[in-house]
Amino acid sequence: xxxxxxxxxxxxxxxxxxxxxxxxxxxxxxxxxxxxxxxxxxxxxxxxxxxxxxxxxxxxxxxxxxxxxxxxxxxxxxxxxxxxxxxxxxxxxxxxxxxxxxxxxxxxxxxxxxxxxxxxxxxxxxxxxxxxxxxxxxxxxxxxxxxxxxxxxxxx
Numbered sequence: 001x002x003x004x005x006x007x008x009x010x011x012x013x014x015x016x017x018x019x020x021x022x023x024x025x026x027x028x029x030x031x032x033x034x035x036x037x038x039x040x041x042x043x044x045x046x047x048x049x050x051x052x053x054x055x056x057x058x059x060x061x062x063x064x065x066x067x068x069x070x071x072x073x074x075x076x077x078x079x080x081x082x083x084x085x086x087x088x089x090x091x092x093x094x095x096x097x098x099x100x101x102x103x104x105x106x107x108x109x110x111x112x113x114x115x116x117x118x119x120x121x122x123x124x125x126x127x128x129x130x131x132x133x134x135x136x137x138x139x140x141x142x143x144x145x146x147x148x149x150x151x152x153x154x155x156x
Contacts, residue, residue, distance in 0.1 A: 014062025106137035
């Protein structure tokens with residue numbers, strides 16, 4: 001897959017967009033309003049971003065991502081031959097802070113989704129992740145669709 005991404009770490013596809021705190025507040029208020037309005041009919045769709053806080057790297061992040069994780073696999077594969085010594089060192093330091101999916105602990109975001117489910121706001125959760133953190137968080141497995149499965153053997 002890395003051959004389909006840019007080999008220039010400054011290209012727009014690696015750019016991260018960070019909203020101003022006031023914009024975040026407005027978005028949170030709107031989300032809360034919509035959650036109340038559609039209580040019991042809400043479905044969340046999660047991806048790698050929910051697990052970076054647990055120390056699991058993603059595939060897409062660029063160099064020096066705000067997540068604190070190392071460059072994603074696709075960025076690393078496409079650009080690492082052009083990294084200067086500082087970038088290599090920073091990426092090594094970030095790599096040391098990662099953990100395997102089997103050792104990772106669900107984040108506040110995972111637990112927040114459980115609380116929303118238990119409070120009757122959420123009908124279901126679709127996850128692209130295979131790290132098993134939604135299951136370990138206690139999210140109701142009958143309301144969870146893991147598109148890529150998970151790394152935990154449950155039935156042989």
